Amino acid sequence: MIDLYTAATPNGYKISVTLEELGLPYTVHPIDLGKNEQKTPEFLKINPNGRIPAIVDTHEDDFPIFESGAIMLYLAQKTGRLMPIDRKGRSLVTQWLMFQMSGVGPMQGQANVFFRYFPEKIQPAIDRYQNETRRLYTVLDTQLGRHEYLAGDYSIADIANWSWVRIHGWSGVSIDGLPNLQRWLAAIEERPAVRKGITVPHESKIDLKNPDQAAKAAASVSSMLQR
Numbered sequence: 303m304i305d306l307y308t309a310a311t312p313n314g315y316k317i318s319v320t321l322e323e324l325g326l327p328y329t330v331h332p333i334d335l336g337k338n339e340q341k342t343p344e345f346l347k348i349n350p351n352g353r354i355p356a357i358v359d360t361h362e363d364d365f366p367i368f369e370s371g372a373i374m375l376y377l378a379q380k381t382g383r384l385m386p387i388d389r390k391g392r393s394l395v396t397q398w399l400m401f402q403m404s405g406v407g408p409m410q411g412q413a414n415v416f417f418r419y420f421p422e423k424i425q426p427a428i429d430r431y432q433n434e435t436r437r438l439y440t441v442l443d444t445q446l447g448r449h450e451y452l453a454g455d456y457s458i459a460d461i462a463n464w465s466w467v468r469i470h471g472w473s474g475v476s477i478d479g480l481p482n483l484q485r486w487l488a489a490i491e492e493r494p495a496v497r498k499g500i501t502v503p504h505e506s507k508i509d510l511k512n513p514d515q516a517a518k519a520a521a522s523v524s525s526m527l528q529r
């Protein structure tokens with residue numbers, strides 16, 4: 303039903319976790335970012351931006367979708383789950399999803415680039431992106447101090463933000479002093495669909511706490527940045 307083009311990254315996990323939560327059947331097509339498979343002409347027909355994740359809905363005339371937030375909205379609307387149907391409820395979920403797409407993802411992504419992958423250590427750039435990521439975490443923490451989840455019931459907004467916040471250590475951003483964020487992180491981690499989703503694609507499961515695997519992942523991204 304759904305073809306998923308993905309790799310073992312936070313943006314990829316957003317979609318595999320969503321598909322697992324929804325119980326939708328899907329076929330995984332691992333994309334090797336180290337080999338630049340995301341830039342092949344065939345893949346660019348699915349995602350003109352040449353990045354993962356992307357999906358093709360084979361039940362909808364092979365309709366292709368790129369941008370992880372757009373994919374999550376599509377899947378939630380297709381199934382009527384992980385997002386309410388009333389206008390305000392839907393807006394709340396969209397707000398916290400966009401917060402991740404425009405804030406946490408890009409800022410933490412750049413924190414990773416400058417803290418982990420860039421050949422030179424440019425401290426002001428590292429500080430800028432780590433501090434901004436931490437600031438965004440405090441916004442999440444405040445919201446989670448008032449509510450169990452970010453936008454009403456557990457939703458795609460939680461999955462999107464969680465997929466990034468869970469690798470805060472890799473980005474060098476502390477979550478000390480953010481008890482609500484810590485509570486939410488741990489609660490989502492326990493969900494069976496989440497645990498399964500973060501093993502997709504199975505072939506390239508990377509344990510960032512394993513120094514050898516982490517060094518290999520960092521080297522692969524560094525070489526990508528130099529292309």
Ligand SMILES: N[C@@H](CCC(=O)N[C@@H](CS)C(=O)NCC(=O)O)C(=O)O
Pocket residue numbers: 311312313314335340352353354355368369370371526
């Ligand atoms: N805004 C995009 C970001 C996608 C993105 O940056 N994907 C990364 C992996 S997490 C990628 O494919 N990088 C390979 C490249 O830049 O060539 C989304 O949310 O889908």
